[in-house]
Amino acid sequence: MRSLRAARPGAGSGPADRARPVSLQDADADPSEEPESGKAKSEYRNYAEGKLLDRVYNTYLLMHTHQTVDFVRKKSAEYGSCSLRKMGAMEALELLDQLVDESDPDVDFPNSYHAYQTAEGIRRAHPDKGGAADPPPTRSPRGAASRGGVTAPLAPRLVPPRGVAARPGEGPGAVRGAPGERDGGEGAGRGTPPATGPSLGTPPGRWDARRTPPQWAVVGDTFPVGCKVQKSVVFSDSTFHDNPDARDPLYSTEHGMYRPHCGLENVLMSWGHDEYMYRVMKFNGFALPKEAFYMVRFHSFYPWHAHGDYLHLCAEEDLRMLPWVRELNKFDLYTKQEELPDVRQLRGYYQSLIDKYCPGQLCW
């Protein structure tokens, strides 16, 4: 195992030390690509100050209180089977018109705009790759990054609509499994009926906020559950005190329930849109290379891809994939700006990409 540990910037700020902003300098391999917003890269992801800080902090406080091993297993069972409803990718994207990400300190507008900003940033940087007229998908890594332009509109912060609500006070109820056991691996749950919720074929309806998960189970950075929380997890110093796993004799150790270098595919991540969208992509057989699946699955794992933590859980495959996660992250983060794209002009182009890579009605 080669060492990839990056110098960790000051992170993990809480009320006691909010004066230390989280820097992303380690994640930026290419200094020539500056944000178009006019903001410096160091101004993004500021968890020390800002007009949205209280909302962001409260979202992470709830997340870090309730995301446990048992909670993640429960949500994985509920959503991993992709049995809640059917709809096309564009319809799913349009549902994000109704979601403002409360974990995001940088923007305060509906998430659908951020999806298009991300995708357009990739399209500008890679205008010759991944278009509708390109050859059919291959498994080349280079293609994976370019076709992020397809995945990106779908991946960021997608909420399973009409899902089963999980309230902030909801306690974990699943039976604890063996260490290292992962509920519902790749493709798991196909054909398995959902424990609750509407069946496949539920007609599209209006967004029902009462039946959607809370934001702390959808958005924000992710982190491994079942092992000790590393310092680069945002607000790690002040938000885990009521998480029962923090007092668990196994889960509170460095490796927790995992073997050293077991590989991230065997690590149970906090439940959110990364893993859910990955499951949807796998279940529906998106015509994308494995690098694209990986980028979606771990793009919110900032403690790893931006700060070099949790390397003791990584396998060689994870280190090989790391540059691709960082490549997507450049656009996911630095394309955020208040100037919003004209979605009406862009919709046709992205529909053509959807038709190529993930057409028709999808299972969610």
Ligand SMILES: [Fe+2]
């Ligand atoms: Fe995201």
